[in-house]
Amino acid sequence: MANNCVWGMLFCVLLLSVFTECAPEGSLVTHLPGFNGSFPSKHYSGYVEVDGKNLFYYLVVSERSPPQDPVVLWLNGGPGCSSFDGFIYEHGPFNFEVGKSEKALPKLHLNGYSWSKVSNIIYLESPCGVGLSYSSDTGKYVTGDLDTASTTHAFLLKWFKLFPEFINNPFYIAGESYAGIYVPTLAAELAKGTKRGVKPINFKGYMVGNGVTDEKFDGTALVPFAHGMALISDDIFNEVYNSCGVLYYNNNSETCYASLEKVSQAIAGLNIYDILEPCYHYPGSAKKEDANESTSLPLSFQMLGGTERPLAVRKRMFGRAWPLWATVKDGPVPLWPQLAEKYHVACINDDVATTWLNNAEVREAIHAAPVNVSGPWELCTRKISYNHDAGSMIPYHKNLTSLNYRVLIYSGDHDMCVPYTGSEAWTRSLGYKTSSAWRSWWSNNQVAGYLQEYDNKLTFLTIKGAGHTVPEYKPSEALDFYTRWLDRKPI
Template sequence: MAMGKWSFFSGISICVLLNFASVAAAPKGSLITGLPGFNGVFPSNHYSGYVTFDDKNLFYYFIVSERNPSKDPVVLWLNGGPGCSSFDGFVYEHGPFNFEEGKPKGSLPILHLNPYSWSKVSNIIYLDSPCGVGMSYSKNQSKYINDDLQTAADTHNFLLKWFQLYPEFVNNQFYISGESYAGIYVPTLSAEVVKGIQGGQVPVINFKGYLIGNGVSGSQFEGLSALVPFAHGMGLLSDDIFEALSGLNIYDILEPCYHDPASDQHAKGNASSNLPISFQQLGATDRPLKVRKRMFGRAWPLWAFEKDGKFPSWSELALQGSVPCVNDEVATTWLNDESVRKAIHAEPKSIAGPWQICSDRIEYNGYSAGSMLPYHKNLTAQGYRALIYSGDHDLCVPFTGTQAWTRSLGYKIVDEWRSWMSDKHVAGYLQGYDNNLTFLTVKGAGHTVPEYKPRESLDFLSRWLDGKPI
């Protein structure tokens, strides 16, 4: 028996040492050894902490690839808002865990491994940016005043310092990704990274391209010019009636804003909807747990209230009764538990403040960088790869506008409009352009594509990162 125990624990020690050796230069104390709510073994190493500069403390959570850390790309993930935490993506979309609501209500959620985590094929960094978002903070309140160009400069500064902390990844291919208002974050940051490479900044980041999901572009192709044709084409309004939009969840037109999370909406259909059940079931998800970021309240995103480049705070919108359709109870419960914050090396609430899915403490001057079309044109013309994907049931940033602006770049079509497959089924459609630009739709997905279609999202990501046809 003693010999058996020795052999068993020696085996564990060898496995642990081999796994830990993959990030030999990681900052001391950054390794995450366990998480409240999860009873199991991490499939790969997790690290987290702060990168500090200019009185700003930017928080990151880094997951080493479960496939081949030394060869797989490094992917940075940014949620939008502006002002929303990238833990939105971590908890509800493509992070390493699926979160099961705790019982009784309000207790810590239970974590299960996510079979469709993007860490299956990439080393992924979840970054809370700009300063004042999520776990990122400053003791100088003036650092919470921000705009697009300052955010890009700060995130580039973060990357340079991060690769100094994790030098074994500096030669890996690097991609920038995000969704929604990250349609502004990603191109502006990409341009900043390219400028740094061309200017000889070290370390030299091995930047290869970017991907954006349901992202705004700051161009004439979005807003009502995209929303109205989309809504009309989906049969949501007649030629002369626009008022029907008031009761819709714009993040997923198949989901109501008011919904009982305990009910299986897609299994039995929505009795109040005029849509056939087969159409409603387009939004069904492969995610094994029913706890998703359900949509409640009035459905308009923060950018809809932009005035003269300024955005109201989320708390101001709440006072007006115009709260976006987001229920973040699971993430809020978990990330505001002090034992969780300690486990992920985040400062306590007394220092960094409570975690919010979208911060109400930042002042953001939005769309200050102008239209993103020149950015996309410049980046792709230089050979950087771009994947622009859209959930085709998103009314917040409809695919019609994204399809229009990608076409407007004027590139030659090299892969004519066609379906793409996942799990032997049509998962959506794509069109490939010259200069490594691809526009792709995901059938039945809402605004946050991996939340609705996790299997399909991992499929297109892995093929695209590996340079294989989608």
């Protein structure tokens, strides 16, 4: 096997038209429960061990041209949320149809807008303890930004040794929400390796969607967003700044809290991940009066009231990032399940993914450990202990863009969780000269959003009508900008 891989690597280098498989034995996914038909490309999955941590990956090989197409690592956020969120609900190779009975497996249909149409994409369960990744040592579940970046870098070095046929493909990192921390910190690790002369990975850049970035910019994004979207009045908007100042998220005075409570009451009942979408509530829990109970935290942490309106298929909207003005600060980070024990987190339902990934036949098919070894799959875990220790991402982005890496920052413009207003502000704050002024970009003969390009290969882009998880809301438009950006074509 090893000798075959060496020759395969040489062929990949010298003859790009030849694509020789060197995948680890037993990693090929031959079937998936719930799907009838042939895969449009090959799938591989399994574990890579890093310092006692068994990190699970799922590789979908490109449907277009595997030897030339980029390799993209996808990371979901949380922290502590599974990247199968992206696989199942966003840009994976399948669309999942709810089973006919409560315990029935969902049916899988090919997704015409999968990002594997144009890229080899790796979905990684990170950090250890998330999703299908596990360790026999619970101490491995204590982690943070810097440790996660270092471990993921080590994973990549091992992964490319297992799949040497991809070693010369352009490599990108992509993610959303708290992956706004994961992505640039991992990119910094790769950049350090390149600087030291160790370059086993052909790293070219990264993309972040609706990503957590910086306490100040994230913390001051909501009120301008709510005002611009006509969710709060001019009077409430002006009152917040008069009572709280510009850094309203960090003002604990009674007068400021009273003003922010008016904002909370105005937006109560909305789906914070997409203000245009209905919000799913657990039966019997959606009572508006509950949203007015007193608490020591802003009302954004309490149940958002409203009528019971379940969504058609993809009902869960849980665990992607910090809600509203509860910004990420240095130190221990409360996980979503921990918040949910005390406060109702709105719009929660991940039944499809939970049913599928906790099925024994599915786990066997994707070479995942059984439930009694890795534990049940959860969209967002409560097992890990996570510390935000990397600080603001602004210095990371500044350094990486100065090193000539390509960077795309994109935002669904109707996300209220990590609003575009913060992302637009921090990209502008880097101080780069505008190379392409604010303009619309088009998809399917329609305006699909807006973008602004800066020197140093930095682009900020919005997707019109999309929420926090852009490919879930606008799959066609998402594949469109993703393809053009990876192919280095104008968006």
